[in-house]
Amino acid sequence: MSAPGPRANPLLVGHGLAERALLEAARGGRLHHAWLLVGPAGVGKATLAYRFARWLLAGRGGEGLALDPRDPVFRRVAAGSHADLHTIERGADVRTGRLRREILVDDVRAGSEFLRRTAAEGGWRVVVVDPAEALNANAANALLKVLEEPPPRAVLLLVCAAPGRLPATLRSRCRLLRLSPLGDDEMEALLARYLPDLPVEERARLVALAEGSPGRGLRLAAEEGIAIASLVEEVLAAVPRFGTARAHGLVDRLGRGESGFSTFMELLLAEIAAAVRAGARGRADPDQQRLLSVRPLDAWGEVWQALSGLADETERFNLDRRQAVVSGLALLDGS
Secondary structure, three states: OOOOOHHHOOOOOOOHHHHHHHHHHHHOOOOOOEEEEEOOOOOOHHHHHHHHHHHHHHOOOOOOOOOOOOOHHHHHHHHOOOOOEEEEOOOEOOOOOOEOOOEOHHHHHHHHHHHHOOOOOOOOEEEEEOOHHHEOHHHHHHHHHHHHOOOOOEEEEEEEOOHHHOOHHHHOOOEEEEOOOOOHHHHHHHHHHHOOOOOHHHHHHHHHHHOOOHHHHHHHHHOOHHHHHHHHHHHHHHOOOOOHHHHHHHHHHHOOOHHHHHHHHHHHHHHHHHHHHHHHOOOOOHHHHHHHOOOOHHHHHHHHHHHHHHHHHHHHOOOOHHHHHHHHHHHHHOO
16 A cells, blocks of 8 residues: 555644644634744655645534545645645756756746635635745745735645755744654554555664654655665775775665665765764764764764765766765775
């Protein structure tokens, strides 16, 4: 059973407090015109945004925000065909067909035009911005103008994993709603629901790798994350003597697909960051202690920054991913 996308997902786990905050604000006549839903990527922010949008557009009561998947409003939101819901998101680049890295000012202007129109069904109008951190400077300024003069009976829901990238003026005009990572038991239950054929041991490994993010856990399952995590462990265990020859062999094991590179770099950066945090707090385990002994703690911060920049530039400019992995491993070895 595959997990539905946020538009069509009727299930929200672990965010009862955030759901209740939206519900109580709406029922009490205190519904702010803009909400900033923040939390780690894949934790359920967009799922909550569309869940609340459906509830508002349906105009019904009930104990919670849940709407029956058979409800016409649920179906239209899932299909992206509800006349009073608009999504501002990254579109496809007309030249490459690939998803743009940024939300452009024209995307926001389309949302502004939508809000100037009368609600088609006489109720609320809802705009979902996802992911808000992808707004470029011009797009953020255009959205700020909307937030400064919000139209009546309109709600903007900004889904954001990196609120620090948004202008402070924009953040200040939103009510903050923070979603925390899920607990291990909640993660186990969700992964068991969507990955029932996965062995229990592998699900437990995914729970650890996902760090409380169901979306991340499911993505890692689809991208051979468990196998790639083992490669990361192999690399870090050998630093600073992994060597160029083994680096080329590892590249062959990763394959030529885009997901292998991005997943490897993501997990590598996560392991280094976890080791540095643990070391700074005096809580490093033996493997982390061995890794941190290779160079000073602040030097590991510089390595993390260099690897992060390498990964970002490789993805942004579509550079040779195989060579990027080799270069990244050389950085780890200090060569």
